[in-house]
Amino acid sequence: MFTFFPLSNNTRERLYVGGLDPDAVAAVVRAAVTEDLLGGVDVTTVATVAADQRSVATFGSRAEGVVAGLAVANAVIEAVCGDGASEMEYLVDDGAWVSPAQDIARVIAPTRLLLTAERSALNLLCHLSGVATLTRRWADALDGTGAVVRDTRKTTPGLRALEKYAVRCGGGTNHRMALSDMALVKDNHVAAAGGVAEAFRLVKSLEATIRVEIEVDSLAGLAEAIDAGADEVLLDNFDVAG
Template sequence: MFQFHPLSSATRERLVAAGLDPDAVAGLVRMAVTEDLMGGVDVTSVATVPSDQRSVGTFGSRGDGVIAGLPVAAAVIDAVCGDAASEFEYLVADGDRVAPGIEVARVTAPTQLLLTAERSALNLLCHLSGVATLTRRWADALEGTAAVVRDTRKTTPGLRALEKYAVRMGGGQNHRMGLSDAALVKDNHVLAAGGVREAFDKVRALEGAIPVEIEVDSLDGLAEAIEAGADVVLLDNFDPDGMRAAVKLRDETGPSVVLEASGGLTLETARVVGETGVDFIAVGELTHSAKVLDLGLDLHAIV
């Protein structure tokens, strides 16, 4: 069975600073590497690389984008190569923009183990950087408006905390992390409860104060949600004219209510939506459809 190593104190500190649970990341890393090894060994590296050989390699960008996930890649190196036998040097920071040819990290480690760790580290780093890159495009499109792009719960199972971290690195904000930290009353909840007011009252009756967001698909629904006392109202599939009318209604009847646009939004129309006066734009594609940022690991020296 492959022998995993604990995360270094430096990697754990960076993960904590990023708002990530080091133990959860370590578990994810073990799962990813175990899946890659399939109960065996890295037969190619074992066959071609002397067991006592050490190398210096760099993770580098092959495209334009935003980096996210360097501490996660470092966690892979720690777990596979061991803190005592490896060194991970950060050459840029998460959230930095990069261009092709930019080196983002340098690693010194036993060659066999470094090559074993390579794909798992890149799978996570490329994916998270892709999420950050797409989020940055939305944030750039909204620059100068009052609207902020934020994510949804349409995340990859097991990767929610990491993907939402990548959204933050790209300049976006997080919506609720899960079902328990905020209430989002959608059309099915309204139907099951017997109406907007009934659904709202049932949520408010729960112990503890939690934010309540109500989804509506019409101005009448918005008026009902504001009257009920919603903190946030999700405007589902409103066109820009409808959003502007919703903002006007909100300003006149419930100025403290936050409006969030959702449904059918595209990067090409983001600025038009932002200029309607809504506060947030909910974009599921940030996490469920982001294209990976192309990064690679290249060995430069045998030491």
């Protein structure tokens, strides 16, 4: 079984400042690397690379876009190599717009361990940067309108906090993080409760201070949601005409 190292205080602080739980990120990192090794070792690297070799690796962008997840990528490298054995230089910050072929980070570490960590680090960095880039394009399209881009709970299992972090890096705004921190009354709930107003009342009777959003699919439903006292309304599949 592979032995993982703890994250450095610097990396933990970077993650925390970004609104991420360092221990949760470390768990994602361990799961990713464990999946990649599947109980063994990186046989190609161990066979071909000297145990005492060290290398410098440069992370670069292949296309323009928003960077997100540099500290997450470094968490992979630190967990595999150890804080004392690796060192990352951040050349840009998360949220930065970068050009094609631009260097974004540089790391020095034992070559064997660096290559073992490489794919997991790049998978997370590329995925999060893709989410951030698409969010930025939508946010830019809405610039000056007063509207904001909000995300959903339709996230990759196990990666919700990271993907929602990437949305923030791209200029978007997080919707609810979980089922427990805000109520969203949908058609199934309305049917079970016997109506919009009753569904709203039942939610408030359980959690008096929780914000309640109600999903509607018609203007009549919108009026009903407003009359019930909804804090927010989700317009489901509306066209411009309503």
